[in-house]
Amino acid sequence: MVFGVAGVPTHYKGKLSGLFPWLSEMGLNGLEIQCTYGFKISEDNQSIYKAQRENGFYLSIHAPYYINLGSLNNQVVGRSKSNMKEGIELAKKIGANRIIFHPGGGHENTEQGRKTAISQIIDAVNEFTAEIDMGDVRLYPEIGGKTASLGSLDEIIEICKKCKYCYPCIDIAHLHAREIGSITSKEILKEKLQKIKDQIPDKFQHIHFHAYTIEYGPKGEIKHLYFGKNMSNGEEGRPNLSDFIAVLKEMNIDPWVISEALDSQELGAKYMSDLYNAKN
Numbered sequence: 714m715v716f717g718v719a720g721v722p723t724h725y726k727g728k729l730s731g732l733f734p735w736l737s738e739m740g741l742n743g744l745e746i747q748c749t750y751g752f753k754i755s756e757d758n759q760s761i762y763k764a765q766r767e768n769g770f771y772l773s774i775h776a777p778y779y780i781n782l783g784s785l786n787n788q789v790v791g792r793s794k795s796n797m798k799e800g801i802e803l804a805k806k807i808g809a810n811r812i813i814f815h816p817g818g819g820h821e822n823t824e825q826g827r828k829t830a831i832s833q834i835i836d837a838v839n840e841f842t843a844e845i846d847m848g849d850v851r852l853y854p855e856i857g858g859k860t861a862s863l864g865s866l867d868e869i870i871e872i873c874k875k876c877k878y879c880y881p882c883i884d885i886a887h888l889h890a891r892e893i894g895s896i897t898s899k900e901i902l903k904e905k906l907q908k909i910k911d912q913i914p915d916k917f918q919h920i921h922f923h924a925y926t927i928e929y930g931p932k933g934e935i936k937h938l939y940f941g942k943n944m945s946n947g948e949e950g951r952p953n954l955s956d957f958i959a960v961l962k963e964m965n966i967d968p969w970v971i972s973e974a975l976d977s978q979e980l981g982a983k984y985m986s987d988l989y990n991a992k993n
C-alpha cells in the first residue's frame with residue numbers, strides 16, 4: 714500500500730531531506746518525483762532519494778512533458794526514446810521502480826490517426842526496452858485529461874497489452890474529465906477497473922493511480938482542484954475520493970495512489986490513506 718504526493722508539496726517549506734519525516738508523520742509513504750524539465754536529479758538529491766527508498770518510502774518518477782513517442786516527427790520520437798532510456802537508468806540508480814509518461818501525440822485526431830499513433834508508441838516502447846536492462850523498472854502510460862489527447866482507457870489498455878514493461882497509470886481525474894464527467898458513482902468506477910482486470914489481468918494489481926478532484930469543460934481537463942474544494946458549478950468535487958477508496962477495498966486492490974490535488978497534495982493523500990486504513 715502506497716499513498717503519496719506528486720512533487721514537493723507547496724505547504725512544505727524545508728530541505729528535501731526533511732520532506733520524508735514530514736510525510737511519514739501524516740502516514741504517507743510515497744513520492745512521485747516530477748522530472749518535468751528532464752530526467753535530471755543532482756547527485757546530492759539522488760543520495761537522499763536512495764536512502765528514503767531504503768527507509769521504506771516508495772518512489773516513482775513522472776517523465777518530462779516533452780517526451781512524445783506518438784509524435785509525427787521521427788526526430789522527436791528518437792529523442793524521446795533515448796530520454797526514456799536515461800530515465801530508466803536514473804530510476805534504477807535511486808530505487809524508483811515506476812516511470813509515468815504521457816503517450817504524446819501529433820497525429821490527426823481521427824480513429825485512424827489515433828490507431829496509428831498508438832501502434833507507433835507500442836513499437837517505440839518495445840524498441841527501447843529491448844535495448845536496455847530494465848531491472849525492476851516498469852513504465853506507466855497515463856490516461857490523458859483532454860478529449861483530444863491520446864490515452865483513453867482503451868488506448869492505455871492496448872499499450873499495456875502489447876508492451877511487456879507497460880502497466881496502466883489510471884489518473885481517475887483525467888479519466889473523468891476526458892469523458893466529460895463520467896465517474897458519477899462507485900459502480901461506474903468499478904466497471905472501468907473491471908475492464909482492466911478482464912483485459913490485462915496480470916497487470917491489474919500493479920496499477921498506478923493518480924487521484925484528486927478536477928474541473929473540466931467540453932474539451933476535458935481545465936484544472937486540478939485544491940483538496941476539498943467543490944467544483945465551480947457547486948457539485949461535490951469529482952471524482953469522489955471516498956468512493957474511489959471504497960472501490961479499491963471492494964476490489965481487493967493493494968493500492969499505489971498519488972495525490973495531485975492543486976497545492977494540497979498531502980491533504981488529499983492523507984485523506985485517502987486515512988480512509989483506506991479505517992477499520993470498516
Ligand SMILES: [Zn+2]
Nearest residue numbers: 775813815855
Ligand atoms: Zn501526468
